[in-house]
Amino acid sequence: MTAPLEHLDLAGPLKQVRKALPHDSAEKHVRGTAEYIDDMVEPVGTLHVVPGWAKDAVRGSLQSVGLEDVKSAPGVVEVLTVADIRGINDCSSAFGDDPVLAEEEILFHGQVVFAVVGETREAARKAALKAKIEVTPSTPILTPDDAMDADTTVMPDYQFRRGSPETGMPASEEVLSGTMYIGGQEHFYLEGQIAMALPQEDGGMLVYSSTQHPTEIQHTVAKVLGVPDAAVTAEVRRMGGGFGGKESQANQWAALAALAAQKTGRACKMRLDRDDDMIMTGKRHDFKVEWKVGHDGTGKIRAVDIQFLARCGYSADLSLGVNDRTMFHADSSYFYPDALIRSRRLRTDTCSNTAFRGFGGPQGMLAAERMIDAIAIQTGRDPLEIRKLNFYDAEHNLTPYGMPVEEHELMLDLVEKLEKSSDYWTRREEVARFNSQNAVLKKGLALTPVKFGISFTLKQLNQAGALVHLYTDGSIHLNHGGTEMGQGLNQKVAQVVAEEFGVTLDKVRITATNTSKVPNTAPTAASSGTDLNAMAARKAAREIKERLITYIREQYQCGPEAIHFGDNKVLVGGEAFPLAAIAKQAFAARIQLSHAGFYATPGITWDRDSVTGRPFFYFAYGGACSEVTIDTMTGEMSVDRVDILHDVGHSLNPAIDLGQIEGGFVQGMGWLTTEELVWDEKGHLRTHAPSTYKIPTASDVPEDFRVDLYESDGNPQATVYRSKAVGEPPVMLANSVFCAVNDAVASLNPGEVPALDAPATPEAIMKAVQDMRRRKGTQ
Structure with a gap:
């Protein structure tokens, strides 16, 4: 026993x-x-699979797919179409709305129509370009605003409600409102999407896949091939990065490799070109956020009404869970007496957005920090004072979805320790002095908290x-x-x-x-x-x-x-x-x-339909203090110093946890400052390569970067050795960088809330700077 x-x-x-x-x-x-999949010794006779797609089409009906020149091209063994699928033409994680190969219409620019199976990857790639695809176009729905106008969603709206925001808001001494756009993010894993399928006897299939979900690969491949799950084995030794991009979106490429192997009886490998990978696969969800907050005049929140309008793409994918988690984290670390938190999951004619480190939480938390910053600017108080004023405490410790915040005292203690170790108040004075003496360069400083729920909110996954x-x-x-x-x-x-x-x-x-x-x-x-x-x-x-x-x-x-x-x-x-x-x-x-x-995992009782129960086993906490300098003539920005204090309970491996904290922060910083996704009016993704999409590099890591683990009594929950999760929470530490940029822009016109959207690229900073100067000139 x-x-x-x-x-x-x-x-x-x-x-x-x-x-x-x-x-x-x-x-x-x-x-x-x-060893990664592309390093594995290929079986003799291995074939290579390359996707074929309509490079000019965005959204419309397929009129004809001419593949004669593709089939006759040198080195081509097979050309796969939807007619070759013996099972079900679907690679979705749940909702049955993700075709492996297009049937009657193109749903987004980049959708796969056919696949070339060649003796070499180069031969297959050249052959794929010879297809003649005719599409009758329709006007694409590309942005959350387009989708709102067209009233297109991938699933029903959802909301959390606590108290009576309808009465709480008008009863507030002050009411603020605004709109914020939060951009998406490309996963940019070092190892792209890849799979290799080896036929086994009796119709079985062994699939090597770069996936975060081997069981879903097994299930998807079996479904597409028309065989039992037991006939398929999926194996993963390691991935060269995933960040959520390989939770559900590895399915299609494993299915195509397996389909080719079933058709030819030979081992088949599919490795996406980086451009194709970025064009065809989903990103972090981007949002339009409409918010309203009422407070008591001193900055203590009375009521919140916030709506998240998410660009989900052409299919549901994981948008249900991602958007739910955005709502779960729309409180950040703050108590809302009366709250209405709403979400619309909008269907657009773009790639199907998916999981990304934080799984919607970063977007919800950033929206909360925008409201806090707005209150601070309007009241003339320091944002840190407003944050601490609204923290959960012993009397106010229930989230808008009904879960108690059991370690609320830890959050305050952690922030106060960071406040002291980062020398926040002395540096606040130095920032004010610098800004008073410099007309072009402006500094900003922000200390922001993290409270992140740990567990799958879909109970069966725990x-x-x-x-x-x-x-x-x-x-x-x-x-x-x-x-x-x-x-x-x-x-x-x-x-x-x-x-x-x-x-x-x-x-x-x-x-x-x-x-x-x-x-x-x-x-x-x-x-x-x-x-x-x-x-x-x-x-x-x-x-x-x-x-x-x-x-x-x-x-x-x-x-x-x-x-x-x-x-x-x-x-x-x-x-x-x-x-x-x-x-x-x-x-x-x-x-x-x-x-x-x-x-x-014990104690997970969340019931989505009734909006009741406990969605998380526990919360992980953290705090970050960031100082930045912006150039108001160019919009350029530098991160001068970062102090981080993060709670991992009793760490199983402090070296690995510190690495995860540092990496998560820098990845979050990239999302909020440099990584901008741009689609043109035709729905073509223009930022689909390293030449047009800017992830942080070693030179972007703050030169003064101080990261420490919070001295914890250990996780109060019965986790392994009383440790806490560390994978996703550090991403949200980067909110401090965005809030510091906002602080720097706000110094141009005290009392006015900057219209700064994320990511805070030089262009976005310049736009916000010019708007602040325009408003100052009209006052």
């Missing part, structure tokens, strides 16, 4: 967890020996499995349902298993995620990869260990207190045995040395 999980953290000093150990693939990454084998030489095989995309998940899970068995990490063999080993897995997303998979692996290891303890007690006639696992040995009384020796004895005694562990 396994001991209760709440007692597992109490047995002796820790040797492997809570240690700053290197990523398991770090050395391989540096040496270039970490589960994980793991398979652990102990071999008779003392080595351990570890497999779990999570996927490694550079975030260090495998390393953390291995540390947990090593700790449980009392062995060094070199004894634990991390193996590729495989649907034939751990079935029916959830995606590695929602920052819950470690929470779920490490706990499942720990339960598996503990079960094996308990069997060994039971055997040792019987064999050596001792109590459990005399048995200790550590340093690759088992101490029984005063005698030490190598773990391998005990494993051999147990095998000889016919003791099972393998176990499939399973874990389901």
Whole structure:
């Protein structure tokens, strides 16, 4: 019988967890020996698959698809169309509205119409250009405003309501309102979308996919091929980045590779060109936000009415969950007595937007910070004062969706520690002095909080499995349902298993995620990869260990207190045995040395239809203080200094967590300052390559960048070793950069709220600067 999980953290000093150990693939990454799908040795006769699409069409009916020249091109083996799909022409995650190949109409610029299967990738790419596709165009719906005018949605509207904002708003001393546009973001993973499919006997298929959701790849491929799920195996060793872009959107490319393999009987690989990848795959959702906030005259919020208008694209994809999470985080860290939080999920004739690190939370939180900044500017108070004034506290600790904020005191303590360590108030005076002495350059300063809910809000996804084998030489095989995309998940899970068995990490063999080993897995997303998979692996290891303890007690006639696992040995009384020796004895005694562990997050009770229950297991917290300088003549901006304090509970691996915090912040900074997606009036994505889309580089990382972990008492919830998730929350630390830019622009005309949209590119900053000067000139 396994001991209760709440007692597992109490047995002796820790040797492997809570240690700053290197990523398991770090050395391989540096040496270039970490194997990705395009590095794998291709089976003899491997074919290459390339998508074909109507490069000039945006939205319209397919009139004809001329493929004769494509089929006769050198090196072409097959050309796949919708007629080749034996199963269902759908690669959606849930709603059945994502065709693998276009049938009767083009839904967005970049939709795949056919696929070329060639002896070489180059031959297939050249052949794909020879297609003659005729489309009868229709006027595309491209923006949230277009979609609102046309009243097109991908799913019904949704809302949270608390109290009576209809009476709370007019009863407020002051009411502010505004509109804000929040841009999307391209995932720009280093390894693009790729899959390789190998036919197996009896109609089976082995698919290597760069995906965050192997089970969904298995299900999608089976659905498209018209075979049972059990006939398909999906495997993932590692991804070169995912960030949510490979949670659902890897499906189509795996399905096409498998379809080609089924048709030809040969191994087939599909690797998207970077331009095609950016044009064809979804992004972070962009929003038009309409907000209104009432306060008591001192800045304490009385009522909020906020509507999120999301560009979802041509299909639903993951827009239900993404937009729900935007609403869940529209409170940021603030208590709203009366609140109406609404969402419209708008259908547009653009690529189907999808998951992106933060999963809608960053957009909701940024909108909340805009309201706080507006109140501060209008009242003439410092934004940090307004933030702290509205924090959740013991008396006001219920979110608009009804979940209590159980660690509200942690948020205030963390922010006050950061306020002190960043020397916020002294620097605030220095910023004011600098701005008074400089007409062109202006500085801004902002300290913003993060409160991010951890769990999938779709209850069924909060589960994980793991398979652990102990071999008779003392080595351990570890497999779990999570996927490694550079975030260090495998390393953390291995540390947990090593700790449980009392062995060094070199004894634990991390193996590729495989649907034939751990079935029916959830995606590695929602920052819950470690929470779920490490706990499942720990339960598996503990079960094996308990069997060994039971055997040792019987064999050596001792109590459990005399048995200790550590340093690759088992101490029984005063005698030490190598773990391998005990494993051999147990095998000889016919003791099972393998176990499939399973874990389901407790306490998740959210019911979407009734808008009741608990959507999150706990909250992760953080704070960031950013200082920026803008040039009011050019719109250029530099981030001068960043101070971060972030809560990870008791960190399983501080080195990996610090790396995640730094990387998440910089990625969020890119979203809010440089990464601008531009579609033209025809619906063509113009920013579809590194030459036109600007992600942060090493030179954009703040030169003065101070990151610390909050000294926590540990997660009050029973997570593995009382740790907290760290994947997504750091992205929202970058809100401090945007708010600092807003602060700098606001200094041009005190009392006026800048019309600054995200991302705050030089063009957006100049637009806001000019608007502030125009308003100042008319006052």
